[in-house]
Structures are given as C-alpha cells and as structure tokens.
Amino acid sequence: MAVRAAVAGASGYAGGELLRLLLGHPGIEIGTLTGHANAGQRLGAVQPHLLPLADRVLAPTTADALAGHDVVFLALPHGESAAVAERLGPDVLVVDMGADFRLADPADWRRFYGSEHAGTWPYGLPELPGGRAALEGSKRIAVPGCYPTAVSLALFPAYAAGLVEPEAVIVAASGTSGAGKSPKPHLLGSEVMGSLSPYGVGGVHRHTPEMSQSLGAVAGEPVTVSFTPVLAPMPRGILATCSARARDGVSAEAVRAAYEKALADEPFARLLPAGQWPATGSVYGSNAAQIQVALDESAGRIVAISAIDNLAKGTAGGAIQSMNIALGLPEETGLTTAGVAP
Numbered sequence: 063m064a065v066r067a068a069v070a071g072a073s074g075y076a077g078g079e080l081l082r083l084l085l086g087h088p089g090i091e092i093g094t095l096t097g098h099a100n101a102g103q104r105l106g107a108v109q110p111h112l113l114p115l116a117d118r119v120l121a122p123t124t125a126d127a128l129a130g131h132d133v134v135f136l137a138l139p140h141g142e143s144a145a146v147a148e149r150l151g152p153d154v155l156v157v158d159m160g161a162d163f164r165l166a167d168p169a170d171w172r173r174f175y176g177s178e179h180a181g182t183w184p185y186g187l188p189e190l191p192g193g194r195a196a197l198e199g200s201k202r203i204a205v206p207g208c209y210p211t212a213v214s215l216a217l218f219p220a221y222a223a224g225l226v227e228p229e230a231v232i233v234a235a236s237g238t239s240g241a242g243k244s245p246k247p248h249l250l251g252s253e254v255m256g257s258l259s260p261y262g263v264g265g266v267h268r269h270t271p272e273m274s275q276s277l278g279a280v281a282g283e284p285v286t287v288s289f290t291p292v293l294a295p296m297p298r299g300i301l302a303t304c305s306a307r308a309r310d311g312v313s314a315e316a317v318r319a320a321y322e323k324a325l326a327d328e329p330f331a332r333l334l335p336a337g338q339w340p341a342t343g344s345v346y347g348s349n350a351a352q353i354q355v356a357l358d359e360s361a362g363r364i365v366a367i368s369a370i371d372n373l374a375k376g377t378a379g380g381a382i383q384s385m386n387i388a389l390g391l392p393e394e395t396g397l398t399t400a401g402v403a404p
C-alpha cells in the first residue's frame with residue numbers, strides 16, 4: 063500500500079524539488095500540499111514546472127491540514143516547524159527540512175538562530191558513521207543544511223580514519239536557490255550575475271556549529287571549523303573546498319585508502335577516480351555527492367572537495383533518502399545519481 067505524504071511549504075524551492083522527486087517515487091502517494099502567502103493558489107501558478115500537480119490547490123499550513131498522512135515533510139522557514147510538528151502524532155513520520163531540530167546544543171542554537179531551541183531529532187545524513195542506525199524506524203528526522211551536507215561528506219572519511227587535526231577550513235560556493243524564493247536585495251539578478259561574493263564571513267554563518275557537531279562526532283573530539291560561504295551566479299549547486307591539517311606521517315596513499323574505504327558502499331556519496339575533480343554541473347538534479355581528495359604535502363594539509371545539488375542531496379533528495387531508511391524501504395528508491403547536463 064502506498065505511503066501517503068503531505069508537504070508543508072510546497073510553494074518554496076525546497077518543497078518544489080521535493081515534489082519533483084516524490085513524483086518519481088513508486089511508494090509514495092502525494093497528499094495535502096500547503097503554502098503560506100500562496101495558500102489558496104493552484105500549485106501550477108507558483109511551481110509551473112510541476113505539471114502533474116498543477117491543479118492541486120495549496121492549503122494553509124496548519125497541523126489540521128497536514129493530519130491523516132503517514133509522512134509529513136516540513137519545508138518551512140526556520141522556527142516554523144516545531145509548532146506544527148508537536149501537533150502531529152507520534153506515529154507520523156515527520157521530516158523537517160529546516161534547521162529547527164538539527165543541533166544538539168541549545169547554546170549553539172540560541173547563539174546562531176537567536177531563539178529558544180525546539181529540540182534535537184535524529185540527523186538525516188546516513189553516510190556518517192552510525193547514521194543509518196539512527197534513522198531506522200525513526201518517526202522524526204532533521205534533514206541537514208545544504209552546506210553541512212557537502213562539508214560533512216567531504217571530510218568525514220579523514221576524521222573517521224584519524225588522519226587530520228581537529229580543525230578545518232572551508233570555503234564553499236552556493237547557487238542562489240540556497241537562499242530560498244522570497245525576494246532579497248542581494249539576490250537581484252543584477253547583483254548576482256557575473257559576480258562571486260562572500261557572505262557570513264568570520265565564523266557567523268549558522269551552518270558552522272552544525273559542521274562542527276557532525277565532524278566532532280566522527281572525530282571523537284571537538285572540531286573547530288572556519289567556514290566562509292560564497293554566493294555564486296548559478297541557480298543550483300554547492301562546491302565545498304575543505305582542508306584540514308594532516309597528522310604527522312600521513313601519506314597520500316593512506317588518505318586515498320581511507321576515502322576508498324569510507325565511501326566504497328555508498329550509493330550517493332561517490333569518490334571520483336584519482337585526478338578527476340567534482341563540479342556542480344555534474345550533479346545538477348541528482349542525489350549524488352561527488353568527492354575528491356588530495357594531500358598537499360608542502361602545506362601539510364588534506365584538501366577534500368565535494369559537489370552537490372543543494373536542492374537535491376542538499377535537502378529534498380537527502381530528505382527522501384532518510385525517509386526511505388526510516389520506513390524500511392530500499393534507500394535508493396525514487397532517487398538517482400544521474401544528473402542533467404550540459
């Protein structure tokens with residue numbers, strides 16, 4: 063019997079990508095769709111690329127509208143998920159694509175989000191050590207942020223093998239859809255086109271504690287992260303360049319072997335053949351994370367680079383992958399590593 067899924071925030075970028083992927087998922091029947099300012103509109107008016115659902119009408123985002131489903135996806139702004147989630151019963155699988163339940167430390171939440179912490183749910187990054195076990199049978203999933211997905215996948219093999227010191231320097235470029243659909247002056251076409259610009263510089267981006275949390279759990283000790291995001295003139299994609307100081311005596315062969323071991327059986331996190339480097343154009347629309355690593359011997363640092371589609375593996379695809387595990391479905395159901403190119 064099909065699993066009935068509702069999507070809150072169906073008028074947004076993350077909700078729209080989720081629906082595109084759910085339409086290709088053989089085990090899912092798409093139920094209620096909700097919006098906020100767009101409630102009452104036809105989905106086709108705000109997501110014209112989702113033709114199979116064009117005549118669905120967006121309901122207001124309330125727990126009552128979302129009741130009666132097996133799975134509820136929340137693709138809402140930060141801080142909006144908790145009030146809805148607490149009114150959905152314990153038997154409903156709730157998958158939050160926002161940040162509300164990702165962080166374990168309430169102090170981190172207050173510092174970076176400036177409000178009261180709602181709680182902590184199992185983290186939806188199955189590739190991390192113990193990641194799948196945490197999701198199996200779970201009724202609550204916190205889908206990671208898009209940058210933390212790219213960064214954690216690039217660096218966890220190095221920390222799992224004890225190859226690097228507990229500090230990482232990360233510069234990651236993102237496409238503009240990462241910022242959502244609502245209008246923002248710095249996202250005007252005339253500001254973004256033909257220009258790369260950093261933002262959230264100096265340790266203030268809210269994804270920094272999430273990266274430290276994931277890498278620290280793998281390393282078994284706190285990991286300091288210096289993270290600089292960069293806005294790139296493209297609609298989708300993240301390219302994360304991550305480096306960490308290599309421990310004494312670490313060789314290029316040991317680095318390669320650690321990454322091959324950690325990623326050997328991963329359906330979506332793929333280590334590229336030596337010499338080939340990830341590119342956002344190669345993962346457009348796909349659930350793949352492409353990863354490559356090198357040892358910079360003169361600087362004494364490991365450099366790991368990953369590319370993901372922020373809307374696919376970075377949120378909607380990652381959400382479906384974790385949902386599949388929680389429901390006991392084959393993990394790859396409805397997902398693909400085939401991208402759209404050129």
Ligand SMILES: NC(=O)C1=CN([C@@H]2O[C@H](COP(=O)(O)OP(=O)(O)OC[C@H]3O[C@@H](n4cnc5c(N)ncnc54)[C@H](OP(=O)(O)O)[C@@H]3O)[C@@H](O)[C@H]2O)C=CC1
Nearest residue numbers: 071073074075076097098099100137138160240242243377
């Ligand atoms: N974009 C990305 O790459 C990623 C996004 N995410 C997360 O997914 C969530 C949605 O992001 P995204 O789709 O990009 O954002 P959008 O701005 O594109 O969409 C936001 C959605 O939330 C609805 N909404 C807006 N305000 C409220 C409110 N006060 N109460 C209830 N619903 C509201 C909007 O409805 P309406 O338009 O009808 O007003 C819309 O459906 C966020 O938490 C984001 O952090 C996570 C990883 C990656």
Ligand SMILES: CC(=O)N[C@@H](CCC(=O)OP(=O)(O)O)C(=O)O
Nearest residue numbers: 160161207208236237238240241
């Ligand atoms: C380009 C851009 O602005 N990106 C967003 C990341 C959005 C995202 O994935 O993260 P959350 O789910 O935590 O919102 C940002 O830097 O805030």
